[in-house]
Amino acid sequence: MANSDISSRRAYRRTDDYTPGTPKVKLVTEDLPSPLPPYAVLIKVHAVSLNYRDANIANGGNPWPVIPNGILCNDGAGEVIAVGDRVDKFSIGERVAPINDTENITGRETARSWLAADEDGVLADYIVFDSNVITKLPDHLNWIEASIIPCAGVTAWSALKGCGMGSTVLLQGTGGVSMFALKLARAGGMQVILSSSSDTKLESMQKQFPDSPLLTVNYKNPKWHEEVLKLTNGVGVDLVLENGGTGSVVQSVMCTRRGGTVSQVGYLAKQNPSEMTELLPTLIDRRVSLRGINCGSRHDQEDLCAAISAMKMRFDDIIDSTFPFDKAEEAVEHIWQGKQVGKLVITV
Ligand SMILES: NC(=O)c1ccc[n+]([C@@H]2O[C@H](COP(=O)([O-])OP(=O)(O)OC[C@H]3O[C@@H](n4cnc5c(N)ncnc54)[C@H](OP(=O)(O)O)[C@@H]3O)[C@@H](O)[C@H]2O)c1
Numbered sequence: 001m002a003n004s005d006i007s008s009r010r011a012y013r014r015t016d017d018y019t020p021g022t023p024k025v026k027l028v029t030e031d032l033p034s035p036l037p038p039y040a041v042l043i044k045v046h047a048v049s050l051n052y053r054d055a056n057i058a059n060g061g062n063p064w065p066v067i068p069n070g071i072l073c074n075d076g077a078g079e080v081i082a083v084g085d086r087v088d089k090f091s092i093g094e095r096v097a098p099i100n101d102t103e104n105i106t107g108r109e110t111a112r113s114w115l116a117a118d119e120d121g122v123l124a125d126y127i128v129f130d131s132n133v134i135t136k137l138p139d140h141l142n143w144i145e146a147s148i149i150p151c152a153g154v155t156a157w158s159a160l161k162g163c164g165m166g167s168t169v170l171l172q173g174t175g176g177v178s179m180f181a182l183k184l185a186r187a188g189g190m191q192v193i194l195s196s197s198s199d200t201k202l203e204s205m206q207k208q209f210p211d212s213p214l215l216t217v218n219y220k221n222p223k224w225h226e227e228v229l230k231l232t233n234g235v236g237v238d239l240v241l242e243n244g245g246t247g248s249v250v251q252s253v254m255c256t257r258r259g260g261t262v263s264q265v266g267y268l269a270k271q272n273p274s275e276m277t278e279l280l281p282t283l284i285d286r287r288v289s290l291r292g293i294n295c296g297s298r299h300d301q302e303d304l305c306a307a308i309s310a311m312k313m314r315f316d317d318i319i320d321s322t323f324p325f326d327k328a329e330e331a332v333e334h335i336w337q338g339k340q341v342g343k344l345v346i347t348v
Helices: 052-058 149-160 176-187 199-208 224-231 249-254 279-286 298-311 325-336
Strands: 008-014 025-031 040-050 075-083 095-098 126-130 134-136 168-172 191-196 215-218 237-242 256-264 289-292 319-324 343-347
Touching (some): 040 095, 052 325, 134 298, 149 298, 168 176, 176 191, 176 343, 191 199, 224 249, 256 279, 319 325, 325 343
Parallel strands (some): 168 237, 191 215, 256 289
Antiparallel strands (some): 075 095, 095 134
């Protein structure tokens, strides 16, 4: 066994005080298990990436149950610094990340255990996970880029699954999942239509991704789906990465080609089921498959890392900003206010 002399860690646990203006996380120091359980890996965390979900959980808006005062965040990257007696898949110094749902290895499991909800997350300087729920990360990425893979990356990967070269995809919003999907879609030879509530953001994205023009739509236009249809000569896109929820899903189906796919990833707009009365007739009329996306399995994370390594993809251009570990509270507030374009990362 290769153990370490690290016996405690600093972690941000939720305060579970949802009153506006009060701190949402608290820095605590706590003991690490010693000795390490036989199949466990001790990871020194180098970067943790924030998702909208983290701010939502910290502010009490998450619709699924969470353990009390859990450690926030599910997207991170680190280095193995010790392994339990029975670990043979990982060795000291390897770059790794835990998967988001530690019960989802192949995609067929019936149970679920989400990081930062059903169990502790990764916003800490050291974390311990079973070696069965971590994957290696691409060697060519820096820690900040690598930290966006397990949640934003795997979700984008799962949402685009089945879409091949030459497909047209609509990506909603300029948040982290959409930006990751934009990179994957461009690398995979897909035509991208990007939507946003901000023309300024769309213009800056067009400048950032000039080769093969990025088509854009402002979803503040109540008839944005008609603009998408126009951009696709009335046919519709092959796939929508749906982020709005009840307020946009019907329009998303309306601008998907017959037989196409809507990947339901997010629910960013205020949710109102009465907006979905036309959903079933529209789905049937357009023969569209509406599929729920729930990040992905360990196999998905391994496949995504293999694809990123094969293409030597970089993600430095979709990092919005970084915050130091001691500014975690500010980072959570920043993401809650939706100020970012792309990813916000806490360096540890
Ligand atoms: N299912 C899963 O496995 C999974 C995994 C990760 C995230 N999610 C969910 O996916 C969604 C996006 O996550 P994220 O991390 O990318 O969030 P994010 O980085 O916070 O991005 C939010 C962006 O989405 C856009 N947006 C806001 N309201 C919208 C609406 N009504 N319709 C379309 N776009 C809207 C905005 O872009 P503009 O400013 O450009 O308008 C906003 O900046 C969230 O709902 C999150 O909970 C789901």
